[in-house]
Amino acid sequence: MTWRVRDLVLVAPLFACGLTGPSSSQDEVREIPLAVDVDPDSATVAIELRAEWTDREIVEGRSTPALTYRDVAAVSDDQPPLPGPLVEVEVGQTLDVWLTNGLPDRETTLHFHGMRTPDVLDGNPLVRPGIDPGRTVLHRFVVQDPGLYWFHPHMFADEHVELGLQGLVVVRARNEPRASRERIFVLDDVDLLPDGSMNVEPSHEDHHLGRHGPTVVVNGRAGGRIRAVAGATERWRFVNTANGRHFALAMAGHRFDVIGFDGPPLDEVASMDVVELAPGERRDLLVHFDGAAGTLIQLETLDVSQGDHSGDWERTALLTVELVPGDPGEPVEARDFLRPVERMSTADVATRQVVLEAELHDGDMPVMRINGAVWPFGEPMEARFGETEVWEIQNASELRHPFHVHGTFFQVIDRDGVAETLVAWRDTMPIGPRETVRIALRYDAPGRWMFHCQIPEHAHMGMMADFIVRE
Numbered sequence: 001m002t003w004r005v006r007d008l009v010l011v012a013p014l015f016a017c018g019l020t021g022p023s024s025s026q027d028e029v030r031e032i033p034l035a036v037d038v039d040p041d042s043a044t045v046a047i048e049l050r051a052e053w054t055d056r057e058i059v060e061g062r063s064t065p066a067l068t069y070r071d072v073a074a075v076s077d078d079q080p081p082l083p084g085p086l087v088e089v090e091v092g093q094t095l096d097v098w099l100t101n102g103l104p105d106r107e108t109t110l111h112f113h114g115m116r117t118p119d120v121l122d123g124n125p126l127v128r129p130g131i132d133p134g135r136t137v138l139h140r141f142v143v144q145d146p147g148l149y150w151f152h153p154h155m156f157a158d159e160h161v162e163l164g165l166q167g168l169v170v171v172r173a174r175n176e177p178r179a180s181r182e183r184i185f186v187l188d189d190v191d192l193l194p195d196g197s198m199n200v201e202p203s204h205e206d207h208h209l210g211r212h213g214p215t216v217v218v219n220g221r222a223g224g225r226i227r228a229v230a231g232a233t234e235r236w237r238f239v240n241t242a243n244g245r246h247f248a249l250a251m252a253g254h255r256f257d258v259i260g261f262d263g264p265p266l267d268e269v270a271s272m273d274v275v276e277l278a279p280g281e282r283r284d285l286l287v288h289f290d291g292a293a294g295t296l297i298q299l300e301t302l303d304v305s306q307g308d309h310s311g312d313w314e315r316t317a318l319l320t321v322e323l324v325p326g327d328p329g330e331p332v333e334a335r336d337f338l339r340p341v342e343r344m345s346t347a348d349v350a351t352r353q354v355v356l357e358a359e360l361h362d363g364d365m366p367v368m369r370i371n372g373a374v375w376p377f378g379e380p381m382e383a384r385f386g387e388t389e390v391w392e393i394q395n396a397s398e399l400r401h402p403f404h405v406h407g408t409f410f411q412v413i414d415r416d417g418v419a420e421t422l423v424a425w426r427d428t429m430p431i432g433p434r435e436t437v438r439i440a441l442r443y444d445a446p447g448r449w450m451f452h453c454q455i456p457e458h459a460h461m462g463m464m465a466d467f468i469v470r471e
């Protein structure tokens with residue numbers, strides 16, 4: 001039976017996510033460990049990863065079986081990181097990622113979310129088959145764009161991303177300024193069972209909202225504290241790696257000076273009280289702490305209920321910032337990080353229609369489609385290398401979908417006809433229920449590319465498609 005809107009309203013309480021706050025633990029928020037570069041040549045960064053099972057302490061005192069990308073060259077005897085590791089690389093360098101599939105029973109692929117790689121390295125199993133258990137594959141490409149990116153499998157992503165296969169790549173521009181303190185925060189949530197294990201059996205709500213749970217984690221741990229020097233300006237980057245949860249970041253008495261979205265920096269500062277992040281999205285920002293030493297400040301995610309059926313994500317504390325005395329370092333200005341952004345011209349370009357559909361079934365798995373087809377059964381769209389097009393993406397469903405395009409960046413033109421004033425390079429953006437969004441994108445690389453809902457459950461239920469860029 002297909003769900004009608006009336007049914008959805010009746011079952012709306014099902015979507016309420018009963019959240020608890022973070023644990024009372026006031027451990028330091030973990031920093032994502034840097035990946036070890038095993039290539040002495042300064043033109044290349046080479047890392048060796050092994051996707052495997054591990055045990056993590058997400059909540060203090062409880063051991064949670066999880067997946068990780070273990071940094072094979074790391075000498076630390078610590079438990080492998082979750083998420084991580086963090087690869088640091090500069091524009092123009094070659095990145096070599098050797099991935100061994102250490103999973104006992106599943107193929108895997110690597111997708112470098114947001115990075116412009118050759119399509120054969122993009123993680124699409126239709127372009128290059130998955131890596132069998134026990135095998136190692138080299139992913140080599142020249143890094144093109146500054147920004148924070150993340151990598152994850154594009155097979156079994158609904159389970160494996162939830163279980164922790166999430167790594168980070170920070171790409172710096174040459175001569176990029178440095179703030180005295182830079183931090184990366186990976187935002188996620190999990191559903192922990194009483195025995196400490198992660199529940200990855202999808203519930204009815206998980207099919208609609210993505211696997212989610214009441215335990216919100218920052219850099220793999222629930223709760224925590226950071227210390228910031230009073231008077232300092234810090235650079236923070238966020239990535240939302242959750243399958244389904246939306247975040248709305250706020251910090252009482254503080255504004256965020258956003259200097260970048262997913263890709264290269266903005267050309268003007270976007271000062272915001274609340275920074276929203278749909279699954280897959282990133283933000284790059286500066287935050288200034290002008291309080292006195294001893295001040296405690298909560299970073300929290302606000303209530304993201306929007307009266308629709310996309311989930312009631314309740315207000316939750318993420319971490320505590322404790323201001324401490326010390327040297328705030330050289331002052332940095334947000335404008336130092338800005339760079340010119342080309343305004344994509346859409347005069348005289350073709351418009352392509354993209355329709356997202358979700359057929360919701362009572363008690364059964366939904367069916368989701370793009371332009372009438374369930375991936376991989378649709379005909380790929382055809383495009384010409386170097387051409388710019390407008391995509392008019394119509395969300396014909398009652399659910400919110402974070403929309404992700406591989407192989408290129410795009411700019412949002414308008415939402416339901418209302419022009420977007422902020423010009424940013426993006427690879428992911430949320431589309432609300434029944435909303436239509438127009439984007440401009442250029443086919444930057446020949447090959448076969450995917451585009452899909454970033455909620456991996458939705459992608460697996462069919463909301464994914466390919467386009468082929470021909471020279």
Ligand SMILES: [Cu+2]
Binds near residue numbers: 399
């Ligand atoms: Cu979706």
